[in-house]
Structure formats: C-alpha cells, structure tokens
Amino acid sequence: MFPRTAFTITVNPKIPPRLKRLEELANNLWYSWDRSTRTLFSRLDPHLWEAVGHNPKAFLKRVDESALIKAAEDRSFLTTYNSILSSYDSYHDASTAPSNEGLDPQEQIAYFCFEFGFHESLPIYSGGLGILAGDHCKAASDLHLPFVAIGLLYRQGYFSQTIDSLGNQQVTYTVSNFDDFPVTPVSREDGSSLQIKVPLPHRDVTLKVWQAKIGHVTLFLMDADLPENSPQDRYITHNLYGGDKVMRIEQEIILGMGGVRILQALGIKPTIWHINEGHAAFMILERIHSLVQQGLDFASALESVAVNTVFTTHTAVPAGHDHFSKEMMHTYFDNFYRSLNITHEEFMALGHIPGSPDFNMTALAIHGSRTHNGVSKIHGDVSANICRDLWPQIEPEENPISYVTNGVHVPTFLAQEWSDLFDRYLGHEWRNKLCDIDYWSRIDEIPNHLFWSVRQSLKSQLFYGIRSRISEQNARNRGSDAHLDRLLKFVDPINPNILTLGFARRFATYKRATLLFHNLDWLRKIIHDQERPVLLLFAGKAHPADVPGQDLIRDISQIAHSPEFEGRLLLIEGYDLRLARRLVSGVDVWLNNPIYPLEASGTSGMKAGINGAINLSVLDGWWGEGYDGKNGWAIKPGLENMEGALRDQEESRALYEILQDQVIPQYYNHGKLGYSPEWVRMAKHSMMSLLPRYSATRMVDEYVTKFYRSASRKGMSYAANDFSDAKILAKWKTKIKHAWHGVTLRRLDTPCERIHFNENLNFKVAANLHDLSPDDVVVELLICRQFKTTKLGNFNHFKFEFTGTKDSHEHIFELKLTPELCGKQEYFIRIHPYHSLLTHPLEMGLMVWL
Numbered sequence: 089m090f091p092r093t094a095f096t097i098t099v100n101p102k103i104p105p106r107l108k109r110l111e112e113l114a115n116n117l118w119y120s121w122d123r124s125t126r127t128l129f130s131r132l133d134p135h136l137w138e139a140v141g142h143n144p145k146a147f148l149k150r151v152d153e154s155a156l157i158k159a160a161e162d163r164s165f166l167t168t169y170n171s172i173l174s175s176y177d178s179y180h181d182a183s184t185a186p187s188n189e190g191l192d193p194q195e196q197i198a199y200f201c202f203e204f205g206f207h208e209s210l211p212i213y214s215g216g217l218g219i220l221a222g223d224h225c226k227a228a229s230d231l232h233l234p235f236v237a238i239g240l241l242y243r244q245g246y247f248s249q250t251i252d253s254l255g256n257q258q259v260t261y262t263v264s265n266f267d268d269f270p271v272t273p274v275s276r277e278d279g280s281s282l283q284i285k286v287p288l289p290h291r292d293v294t295l296k297v298w299q300a301k302i303g304h305v306t307l308f309l310m311d312a313d314l315p316e317n318s319p320q321d322r323y324i325t326h327n328l329y330g331g332d333k334v335m336r337i338e339q340e341i342i343l344g345m346g347g348v349r350i351l352q353a354l355g356i357k358p359t360i361w362h363i364n365e366g367h368a369a370f371m372i373l374e375r376i377h378s379l380v381q382q383g384l385d386f387a388s389a390l391e392s393v394a395v396n397t398v399f400t401t402h403t404a405v406p407a408g409h410d411h412f413s414k415e416m417m418h419t420y421f422d423n424f425y426r427s428l429n430i431t432h433e434e435f436m437a438l439g440h441i442p443g444s445p446d447f448n449m450t451a452l453a454i455h456g457s458r459t460h461n462g463v464s465k466i467h468g469d470v471s472a473n474i475c476r477d478l479w480p481q482i483e484p485e486e487n488p489i490s491y492v493t494n495g496v497h498v499p500t501f502l503a504q505e506w507s508d509l510f511d512r513y514l515g516h517e518w519r520n521k522l523c524d525i526d527y528w529s530r531i532d533e534i535p536n537h538l539f540w541s542v543r544q545s546l547k548s549q550l551f552y553g554i555r556s557r558i559s560e561q562n563a564r565n566r567g568s569d570a571h572l573d574r575l576l577k578f579v580d581p582i583n584p585n586i587l588t589l590g591f592a593r594r595f596a597t598y599k600r601a602t603l604l605f606h607n608l609d610w611l612r613k614i615i616h617d618q619e620r621p622v623l624l625l626f627a628g629k630a631h632p633a634d635v636p637g638q639d640l641i642r643d644i645s646q647i648a649h650s651p652e653f654e655g656r657l658l659l660i661e662g663y664d665l666r667l668a669r670r671l672v673s674g675v676d677v678w679l680n681n682p683i684y685p686l687e688a689s690g691t692s693g694m695k696a697g698i699n700g701a702i703n704l705s706v707l708d709g710w711w712g713e714g715y716d717g718k719n720g721w722a723i724k725p726g727l728e729n730m731e732g733a734l735r736d737q738e739e740s741r742a743l744y745e746i747l748q749d750q751v752i753p754q755y756y757n758h759g760k761l762g763y764s765p766e767w768v769r770m771a772k773h774s775m776m777s778l779l780p781r782y783s784a785t786r787m788v789d790e791y792v793t794k795f796y797r798s799a800s801r802k803g804m805s806y807a808a809n810d811f812s813d814a815k816i817l818a819k820w821k822t823k824i825k826h827a828w829h830g831v832t833l834r835r836l837d838t839p840c841e842r843i844h845f846n847e848n849l850n851f852k853v854a855a856n857l858h859d860l861s862p863d864d865v866v867v868e869l870l871i872c873r874q875f876k877t878t879k880l881g882n883f884n885h886f887k888f889e890f891t892g893t894k895d896s897h898e899h900i901f902e903l904k905l906t907p908e909l910c911g912k913q914e915y916f917i918r919i920h921p922y923h924s925l926l927t928h929p930l931e932m933g934l935m936v937w938l
C-alpha cells in the first residue's frame with residue numbers, strides 16, 4: 089500500500105425545526121422503557137436503526153437528512169411524534185407527580201453502583217446487578233423520588249461475545265465514543281465541564297463527570313480517560329470487571345470517594361446513601377473523612393454516616409465479596425487513618441471479618457451502615473449467616489440483616505403486545521396499578537384465545553430474531569446452508585407451535601447451565617417425540633477469567649452440534665438486554681436451576697413471568713417465595729450438605745420428571761381449540777400472581793417505607809445541634825464496649841415447673857452491670873410454646889423492670905408474667921445493651937444469656 093494519510097470528516101444531518109425534540113428524546117433513557125419512542129426512531133431508517141444497535145443518539149447523527157425532511161412533512165409521523173412528546177412531557181411534569189412516597193423535598197437519595205443496565209445503547213452493565221440498578225433508577229423516576237445515582241462510565245464496558253464453531257467464547261471489546269451515548273458532560277455554573285480529583289498513591293486522578301437522564305433521575309458517571317491523567321490512569325475506567333486487583337481497587341476508590349466529591353461539588357446533599365453491593369463502600373470513608381475535617385471525632389462521624397446509609401448485598405457466596413490484602417490497603421490508604429484521627433488497627437477493623445486478614449468491602453459496608461439487606465427472603469437468611477461474625481454474640485436470625493426481594497421494571501420488560509392488550513381489556517390505568525394485587529386478577533377477563541395469540545405472536549417475533557442471529561453466527565463460523573437449515577428446522581415463525589424452553593444468564597458454575605444435559609438419553613426421549621417436540625434455547629456470557637464457566641459454553645455447544653440435538657438445542661451468542669427482552673417474552677417456559685441457596689434473587693424469571701411465560705425453577709432466590717403451587721413448577725432442592733454429583737443427579741431427575749409428566753403433556757393438550765386451556769390458565773395465573781409482586785415499583789416502594797424514610801429522618805436528627813445525637817450515641821457505644829465483657833446475669837427466683845392457666849409467674853434476676861446503669865440495658869424474657877424446631881423469631885419478648893440495687897454492685901430486675909397459652913413452653917432470659925438512638929436494638933452484637 090502506498091504511504092498515505094486517512095483524513096476523516098463527519099457529516100451530521102441538520103434536524104428540521106419541527107423534529108428538533110428528537111434530540112431531547114435521544115438524550116433521555118426514558119426511551120429505554122417507552123417503546124413507541126424507539127419505534128419512532130426506527131421508522132426513519134430501519135436498517136440504520138439496526139446498524140447503530142438501537143441507539144437513538146448515534147442514529148440521529150447518522151440518519152440521512154432527506155429522511156428527516158420527509159418525516160417532517162409526513163402527517164402520520166408527526167402525529168406519532170407529537171403524541172410521544174405529550175406523554176414525555178406529562179411524565180416529566182412535576183405537577184402531575186403521582187407520589188414521592190412521603191419523602192420531603194429536602195430529602196435526597198444517592199444510589200451508588202458499579203454497573204447500570206438500562207438499555208443496550210449504554211453498555212455499562214454486565215448482568216443482573218446492573219440491570220437491577222437500572223430498574224431501581226427507573227422505578228425511582230416513576231415514583232418521582234428525589235434520587236440521583238453514581239457510577240462509572242466505562243470506555244469499553246463489558247465485552248461482546250461470539251461463540252465459534254467449537255464452542256469457544258470469543259471476547260471483543262469495543263472502544264465507545266461517548267458522543268454516541270445518551271450522556272452529556274456536566275458543566276459548572278461558568279460553563280466549564282465539571283472535573284473532580286481523587287487521590288491515588290503519589291498522584292491525583294482527574295475525572296470528567298457525565299450525566300445520563302433516566303426520566304426524572306440523574307445518573308452521574310465518572311470517566312478517567314483524559315489527557316490530564318497518565319496513560320495507565322486513563323485505563324482505570326476502561327473495563328467493567330476487567331483488569332486485576334489494582335484496577336479494581338482504583339475503580340472502587342473512584343466510585344466511592346469520587347462519587348461523594350461529585351455530589352459535594354454540585355451542592356447536592358443526600359439524606360439517604362444507598363450502597364448497592366460492596367464495590368461502592370469506600371464512600372463511607374470519604375464521608376467520615378469530610379466530617380472529621382469539619383471537626384467531628386471519628387466515632388461520632390461514623391455514627392452520623394452509618395445511620396443514613398443503606399447497604400444491599402447481592403452475593404450468596406462468601407468468596408464473591410470483594411476484599412483487598414493488607415498490603416494493598418497499605419499502598420492505597422497508607423496514612424489515611426491519621427486524617428480520621430484513629431489508629432491503623434481501628435482503620436483496618438472497619439473492613440475486618442474474623443478469620444480473614446483481608447480488608448473486606450462487605451464488612452466496611454456493614455460497619456458503615458445501619459440498614460443492611462439481602463435481595464430475597466432466602467438470601468436475607470444466607471447473608472445474615474455469612475456475616476454472622478460481625479455481631480458475635482447474636483444468632484444470625486436475630487442480626488440486623490433483613491431483605492427486600494428484587495423486582496423488575498415492568499414497562500421495560502413487558503412486551504408491547506401486552507401493554508396494548510392491557511390498554512384494551514384493563515384500561516390505561518393499569519400503569520398506575522403496578523403493585524395492586526387485586527387489580528391484576530383481572531387478567532382472567534382476557535379471553536383465552538387472545539391471551540394465547542399474544543403468546544404466539546411474541547414467540548413468532550422471537551423466532552424471527554433467532555433465525556437472523558443463528559444465520560449470522562453460522563455464516564461467521566463458516567457453516568454451510570444445509571447446516572443452517574438443520575439448525576433452524578424447528579424455528580418456524582409462521583407456525584411457532586413448538587414448546588420452547590429458555591435458559592439465559594451468566595454462565596457461572598453455580599447456575600448449572602448443563603443440569604438439563606445430565607442424562608442425555610433421558611433428555612433425548614423427552615424432546616424427540618414427533619407429536620410433542622421441544623425446542624431448547626440457551627444463551628449467556630461467562631466472565632473471561634472464568635474457565636469453568638467457558639467450559640459450560642463449550643459443553644452446550646458440543647451437544648447442540650451432535651446430530652440428535654441439532655436444531656432442538658440452540659446456543660445463541662451475545663446475551664444482552666435486547667436478547668433478554670426477546671427471550672423472556674417469547675419462550676413458553678423459563679428454566680432456572682441454580683445450586684440452592686446460591687441464587688441471591690434472580691430476576692430473569694420475573695421478566696418471563698410478567699410476559700406470560702411459565703417458570704420452572706429450583707426453589708431458590710425469588711422463586712422460593714414467588715412459587716405458589718399453581719403459577720409454575722418447582723424443583724425442590726436437595727439437602728444443603730448433599731454432595732455435588734448426587735445433588736445434580738437428584739435435581740436433574742426431578743427436572744426430567746416435571747418436563748415429561750407435567751410440562752409437555754400440559755402444553756400439548758390442545759383438544760379442538762388449537763391451544764391448551766390448562767396451559768393458558770397457568771400462564772394467566774403466573775402473570776397475575778407475579779406482576780404486582782415482582783415489579784421494581786414494589787421493590788423501591790419497600791426500600792422507601794422500610795429503610796429510606798427512617799434512615800433519612802434519623803440522619804437529620806443525628807446531625808442536628810452540631811451532631812449532638814451522633815456524639816451521644818458514639819460515646820455511649822464506647823462506654824458499652826469497655827464495660828460489656830464484665831456484665832453478668834443470675835437468677836434469683838426459683839424456677840417453677842408447672843402452673844395453672846391464668847396464674848402469675850414472678851421472675852427476678854440480678855445483673856452485675858460493671859459500670860453501666862440499668863438504663864443502658866434491656867433484660868428480657870423470650871417465651872414460646874415448645875415445638876420441635878423453634879425459631880427465635882417466634883418467641884414473644886417481655887421486658888424486665890429495674891427494681892433496685894443489691895449490695896451496691898448488683899441491679900435487680902423483675903418481671904411479672906401470666907402465660908397466655910397452655911402447654912409446655914420454653915423460655916430464655918437475657919440482657920443486651922440498649923439506647924433509644926439505636927437503629928436496630930441489637931446492632932452492637934452484644935448479648936449475655938442466662
């Protein structure tokens with residue numbers, strides 16, 4: 089080739105004045121749940137719309153001006169455009185606010201997360217966590233909450249996946265042009281763009297701040313790829329979950345500390361700080377630091393920060409919690425402890441979990457928050473158990489870790505066909521009734537044949553999509569046309585009447601993507617029936633460092649290539665939000681079979697359920713509470729300590745039996761109707777039972793009522809009068825910590841073994857309080873009728889009264905009790921520290937039992 093220079097020039101169309109607001113629509117992720125907006129863009133040029141990956145902003149910069157001019161003259165286009173604008177405006181009109189869930193205007197939520205998934209046009213997510221965070225923001229916008237979010241703007245995001253003919257996952261990173269993203273630089277009042285600095289060893293890293301609009305909500309994103317930074321530092325925000333531990337800690341310092349600095353720079357004063365997964369927990373240090381700089385002592389600053397911090401954990405595997413070695417902490421936080429006026433040991437204790445020398449981000453998040461939760465009922469218990477050592481004298485079931493079960497943003501994941509049908513049968517108000525359980529029983533009013541035809545039409549659309557994806561895959565992998573025909577034999581959009589199962593998620597080993605293939609002979613029998621065929625669709629990414637995960641992809645690919653499964657099992661590459669929307673709405677059955685209890689929640693099954701697909705899942709995560717016996721199928725997990733291979737055998741067997749005895753016969757029980765009424769009944773029941781319970785609106789609503797409101801109010805009252813309450817509580821805790829090891833309890837009354845109903849019992853104990861006063865403690869009796877297994881949560885609590893001192897150092901507490909029930913009862917007596925300013929009565933983790 090001759091030496092030559094390639095010059096480039098970009099030509100952008102001029103948007104006709106009439107269509108000027110297309111730019112506004114392209115810059116608000118409102119389009120990620122408003123399908124009519126996306127359709128409007130695609131109408132201008134469907135091919136370009138596909139080529140730019142459904143990205144309105146990139147689209148508007150490339151679309152031919154002639155198409156715009158034509159549209160500006162096209163009546164029907166303009167009518168749709170105007171009607172979209174009017175619903176956009178009424179959504180954004182504050183005066184039509186449905187509710188702000190009882191938060192006052194000066195209250196403000198700041199939500200920190202490592203990843204956010206709204207739409208495929210902003211690829212800064214990897215999977216469930218990010219999409220959940222995206223849905224949280226969307227629901228916060230729908231509810232008009234005072235809400236901002238903080239994250240990182242990754243230049244290359246997560247990776248794009250292709251799968252070669254041998255089943256190897258190929259990873260590609262695309263360098264994005266942020267001008268194409270629905271983000272804009274945040275500017276200061278003088279018009280300059282906002283940059284902040286975050287200290288890393290021997291240097292400050294400069295970060296440019298961008299913002300994305302999600303309806304009413306603003307998301308601030310930080311980007312280190314600036315000429316001001318060294319070449320290495322420019323890479324810090326390049327990849328999500330890429331790089332080594334150094335990159336990870338630097339990203340987390342930027343997210344946590346930089347996030348706080350952005351809010352300070354913009355004068356935003358959150359009264360609720362939500363840490364969504366431990367990655368963002370360094371924000372606690374930055375906030376404490378800034379209070380200590382203002383003159384507050386460390387302990388009071390910690391109380392003041394923790395009281396309005398909410399921490400959500402999403403991991404059920406202890407190894408999945410981020411942690412950094414002592415040496416790394418030394419490198420990054422060398423002298424930081426001095427600026428907090430504490431010792432190095434006290435600093436390291438913030439991230440300490442007994443049994444590990446590392447600094448643990450979950451421990452930091454828990455020490456620095458007073459509200460902590462898992463993401464399903466089962467996961468709440470699992471998390472309480474994982475973190476039990478942080479409350480050393482408390483049983484896990486009594487420690488402060490509670491739960492809020494995840495939900496999904498219904499407008500994002502509900503297919504257009506359903507919203508159209510709801511408009512017709514339920515009226516437009518269904519959008520404001522997302523959490524109304526009774527209301528959704530009206531799904532029953534939809535005639536069965538219409539319900540069925542929506543299902544078929546969604547499946548047909550899915551099939552069109554699959555055909556084009558599989559063709560592309562096949563061509564790239566140099567498969568023949570004959571091969572393609574065999575692959576697509578059962579994927580017939582014209583007649584999509586084949587029972588279709590979907591499985592798509594991260595290929596992490598605990599999700600057991602290959603459980604269905606445990607016994608291939610059995611599976612072959614099940615899906616090969618001429619009259620009742622079954623199609624299996626699989627998709628998902630494995631983290632590039634997860635070798636066993638990639639092996640699973642290869643295993644599935646090999647089975648899919650074997651003559652007997654060819655065409656009946658399809659492995660579709662590039663799982664992302666777009667494919668997810670298609671799959672969850674188009675398949676008949678959504679399969680999930682993790683190893684109990686490792687699925688924290690799972691959300692894809694919720695997306696399937698609201699679209700009338702039926703779940704077939706292990707009773708783990710959300711399905712443990714979502715399954716009601718009639719809305720799908722449940723695989724009962726083997727015992728927790730069951731050996732892996734045996735468990736897989738047992739549970740795959742259960743899976744095959746459910747498929748052959750229930751799912752397949754029920755689906756194909758058509759009769760003369762052309763569809764199975766039994767199937768439709770179950771799908772309807774699934775939809776009406778899941779939609780109102782697993783919407784993100786219900787989830788965010790629950791965060792507000794359970795956590796946000798009280799955290800915000802308590803935070804404000806702690807800070808009032810120069811932090812007087814924070815100081816009082818901090819001082820009190822210090823006193824308790826010093827005294828507690830000497831506290832003892834002994835019983836003075838003689839235990840009585842039998843009484844008659846309505847007779848009184850008089851309990852009397854003496855406590856040696858070791859410098860504490862009776863006001864500092866609660867002595868209580870817990871009583872419950874005796875069963876085989878009695879949980880502490882089932883006990884009734886009765887508080888003793890302080891009645892005097894004995895021999896100057898013992899305090900006497902008494903309780904008069906008339907048991908309310910007959911029969912044998914079990915009771916315990918115990919003492920724990922108590923102060924009315926505590927968020928959770930047992931938050932100190934101290935307890936002495938008699």
Ligand SMILES: *Cc1c(COP(=O)(O)O)cnc(C)c1O
Pocket residue numbers: 214215216217219592593594663664665668669689690691692693695
């Ligand atoms: C919903 C979703 C997930 C999370 O699904 P799980 O059930 O938690 O595995 C992951 N990736 C995408 C693209 C999703 O849409």
